[in-house]
Amino acid sequence: MHFHGQILKMTTQNGKPIQYFLNLSNDLINMNQLIGRNLKIKHVGYQCVNCGSEEKIYRMGFCKKCFFESPYASDTIIRPELSTAHLGIAERDLEIEQSIQLQxxxxxxxxxxxxxxxxxxxxxxxxxxxxxxxxxxxxxxxxxxxxxxxxxxxxxxxxxxxxxxxxxxxxxxxxxxxxxxxxxxxxxxxxxxxxxxxxxxxxxxxxLDYPYEKPEKINSFTLDKNPEFEGILKGIKGQYLAFDGGNFINVRGHEGYVIDLEV
Structure with a gap:
């Protein structure tokens, strides 16, 4: 099987164990069914989660421009105590900030x-x-x-x-x-x-019950340093895919990356 698309954080359904779905350009791939299978991941480009540009991802799935301008990447996402929407004061876009903060x-x-x-x-x-x-x-x-x-x-x-x-x-x-x-x-x-x-x-x-067992060693990798990776999927926890040899990739840390995935 071959898949292609922009990575967004994995979608989950709570259960015993939790079910994980890799979101590639809104195609959902059930990752629990791929545990024990060999996966090939190739990084082929970028797509900003906000504006869709092919600029290199800066942080949190955003290109540099969107990271500093989008209300979805504002300081209050990380530091809720800075919220001002309840005072009617905008940080970047009051309407969007109110929809997020006033609930x-x-x-x-x-x-x-x-x-x-x-x-x-x-x-x-x-x-x-x-x-x-x-x-x-x-x-x-x-x-x-x-x-x-x-x-x-x-x-x-x-x-x-x-x-x-x-x-x-x-x-x-x-x-x-x-x-x-x-x-x-x-x-x-x-x-x-x-x-x-x-x-x-x-x-x-x-x-919470994850489809995961702790390996002997833990070593994380990124697609920036390892743009072509191949390994057997062993488990999933948080937003991490665990592969044989103790190799882990943080899916959420790669939002906006465009990949080819072969199973």
Whole structure:
């Protein structure tokens, strides 16, 4: 089988195990069915996820121009505490920013090799946790907009990590007695005083099941340094494809890359 197209992050369906679909120019390829098969990947070009230009991808799937101009690549995507849409103040495009920021958001704890705190739109649960490769996740607050969630995250990340260590996540080690509920109760006191009312304790910890087993070694590669790659697909976790020999590629890190894929 031969496929060709622009890489977008893998689409997922939560299950036991999670089902993964590689998105190549909106053709969805079920990757679970390809585990154990030999894949050939060849990088043949670029296509910006925003404007479609063939300029080299700069970051997050965007060409350089779009990365610095598109509201979908604004600072508030990474740092929700900078949101101003609730004040009616535009960063790049108020209408788009309001559609993203002025909706319910969840602050959560997740275990991705370490316990971390994060923020996502409520509509992105559990997709966000799957994309991060979280083994366990637990909502701890629900807010009305992105700014409120960001302010809670800022306070909590003084006590917890807020970024995923991809290597630890792929090492797949977790403590059998890990209890995020206990973590949630301990960090309630770190919520900013004006944001205590957003705290939630009614959710149960969620366990996520990936089609993945930890290899003996972990070595990531990119299509910039290795534009032609061939290997046997061994498993999937987060947005990483795991190949024989402990070779991993971060699919999300290659959004906007155009590839030929042979199975």
């Amino acid at each position: 319910p958001h969840v602050v959560y704890l997740a275990y991705t090799g370490d316990v971390k705190v994060g923020v996502t739109r409520e509509s992105q649960v559990p997709t966000r946790w799957i994309d991060q490769g979280a083994t366990f996740a637990l909502p701890i607050a629900k807010t009305e907009n992105r700014y409120e969630a960001g302010m809670i995250e800022v306070a909590l990340k003084e006590h917890l990590a807020d970024k995923t260590n991809w290597r630890k996540m792929l090492e797949d080690d977790f403590e059998d007695d890990l209890d995020l509920v206990d973590f949630r109760e301990k960090i309630k006191n770190y919520f900013p005083e004006n944001f205590q009312n957003f705290y939630r304790d009614e959710h149960e910890m969620i366990r």
